Amino acid sequence: MKIKNYIWDFDGTLFDTYPVMLEALEQIIAKHGIDYEGDLAYFIKKYSIRKFASDYATPDFIDDYHVLEAKLQTDVKFYPQIPAILAGIVAQGGQNFVVSHRDDQTYTYLGDLAPLFTEIITSDNHFARKPDPEALTYLIDKYYLEPSQTAMVGDRPLDILAGQNAGVKTILFDEAGIFGDNAVKADVLIHTWEDFERTKVRK
Known part of the structure; x- marks a missing residue:
């Protein structure tokens, strides 16, 4: 993929x-x-x-x-592998976006990572909530993203359903092993961000 x-x-x-x-x-x-x-x-x-x-x-x-x-929520931490993953995507000519149900506090939490994202969508943008694909479709149309080369990455079924509804690929991050049966049929199921680095989703 x-x-x-x-x-x-x-x-x-x-x-x-x-x-x-x-x-x-x-x-x-x-x-x-x-x-x-x-x-x-x-x-x-x-x-x-x-x-x-x-x-x-x-x-x-x-x-x-x-x-x-x-x-x-006073000590908000990203997963340790995330900065390198995001930077690697940009270095390879790709783009990162955020679609979050959290409000504009998202920008504060992202901090120094924010420049690695082309656009950040929060609840304050008032798009329909996932699994409605409205926010994803907006990004696809605005940035002329090729759906077959675009993936929604999330930790819950509603993220995967939003991606499927938008016609893009999907990656389910299941750290706790809750969705081991992959009933939602994500294209890729991973349990750690090391797994992400080992997959071929970026190649």
Whole structure:
């Protein structure tokens, strides 16, 4: 699979933010007195925090969560291999993009990595949320990206579905081994960023 351009999810893909997100979610669940006995980490990976709020909580739950998560998320770190991967893509003539459900705080978290991206789309751009392909289609059309040479990279099924809906290739980063059966049928399934470097997705 010859890929030149990469559209990246942010949380849990470029940056290891899920531990703090999960901590904030657990605290807000306790605050709201919600009794949930399922695997919370699995739920938010398979679906989303927004779906959890919709299924189990009151309307103010998601706002409370976002306030606490922003307060707790003080040491935001990218996966160690990510800077070299991004720089390598650019060095080979490719482009990187971000499509994130996080707001414009994304720019702050990216910091020195931001110049490695041609465009960064956040929730403040008001595109339809993944798996709707609206944001991806916008990038494909704006930058004349060849779908067969473009991949959506993410850690959740909704990222992969967004890529499939946009007609591009897909790479599922499954660090926790939750989606080992690859039921969503991503073109490439990896468990570490070393796996990414060893695959032929960039050649």
